[in-house]
Amino acid sequence: MIAHETLKSQIIKALWQLIIEGKILPNQPMREVHLAELLNISRTPLREALQQLEWEGIIVSESRKGYRLAQFSENDITEIYPLRARLESFALELSGIPTQKVLDELIEINQKILNTTSSKQIVELDERWHLLLISNCSNERLLKMIKILHRQSQRYEYAYMEMNNTVEKSVTQHENIILHLQNGQLHQAVELFAKNNLVGIDTLINWLNSKSK
């Protein structure tokens, strides 16, 4: 049986690509006819996709004025990362100590992060690492919220690395978390995981402030 991915979800992916590649700029109006022509689809499924991205906090809209990519702001960063830290910590609590198999995979991904120089891949691998760590969490709603926050933070990370050609690696922190999990110290791992989620904040805020000058 073929899954037959819906147009809407394809459009969301395409728009997301345009956004992280910087093809769509913040505050620029996203005109529906233009995007529909670009992606070769009609306005109906496009609007559905736009509404979902709005829902996810990536784009914003004003009634009868249309959609535009949300402006970067320091406030976003101070909202997103601490919230991510809380939610992911909670998810790790609920997950408990991972199985040996998962721990091995976590080590493997971390090794890949260490070895790659592609910033884009580092961001992707970092997300995979985070999601794998909490993959035993059975609270689907919690996981969904975390994934939304990933998207929101990734927009900043991609934009940052677009200008700096680099992105922070948290290999050592990951190692530390794994170590504590291997020793059965879940609570300590949870604390470290929370801290790990906060590590990028200052860098991003500094970059943002220097950029706006």
Place this chain on the structure above:
Amino acid sequence: MIAHETLKSQIIKALWQLIIEGKILPNQPMREVHLAELLNISRTPLREALQQLEWEGIIVSESRKGYRLAQFSENDITEIYPLRARLESFALELSGIPTQKVLDELIEINQKILNTTSSKQIVELDERWHLLLISNCSNERLLKMIKILHRQSQRYEYAYMEMNNTVEKSVTQHENIILHLQNGQLHQAVELFAKNNLVGIDTLINWLNSKSK
């Protein structure tokens, strides 16, 4: 200047009313033409509203099979309430001790809860109380997530009270939380607030199990 509420948001409200009034039953297919005729609008904005409610976890859809109201399940309850507890606690932490003005209002709402017998109003007042308590929280994303979880839990509460003509009051717990806040004991209030959010779980699960027999 007139705000001119969009059709989509009006439709969402109308659908929500139909849902909590039990006019739409779980698992029943929600046919688009039928609902569009009922609400006297076209399918386009209706679909947009349906998609948003799906996003909020109220209704579910299968590709090319359409939307239906999500079935009640014990798993939902064990997901929603503990998550709410965490998020609201976090929001209270961020809010800090409320001002005297807010504390007075909290006491006032709590008094209203004590004096009313209308279950529907109790649910509404309880939500107002919770949101007011954390109203000083500046993390908009966090508040948005909390509101979504309120909707999800309220669906259960409305369904419960539809069959039992009653709903639990947490007046005493609210009083206790206020008391600690007045004494400047934020951390204790946060703990109590978390517990307050978990108080309905057993009742709802028992009801759900007895219902399905």
Place this chain on the structure above:
DNA sequence: CTTTTGCACATTGTATACAATATACAAATT
């Protein structure tokens, strides 16, 4: 009698058409 196949119909998915509003610019007014 049971199972399968094909067809009519119901329903969702997508595209287009039409309506309402916002925007930009020119002409008129002060």
Place this chain on the structure above:
DNA sequence: AATTTGTATATTGTATACAATGTGCAAAAG
């Protein structure tokens, strides 16, 4: 010259039309 007002155009909001897929039932095959 600055401000306002009117009008053409661009753009979003909503409705309708068409396409693709799913569903149910009857007739045929075994």
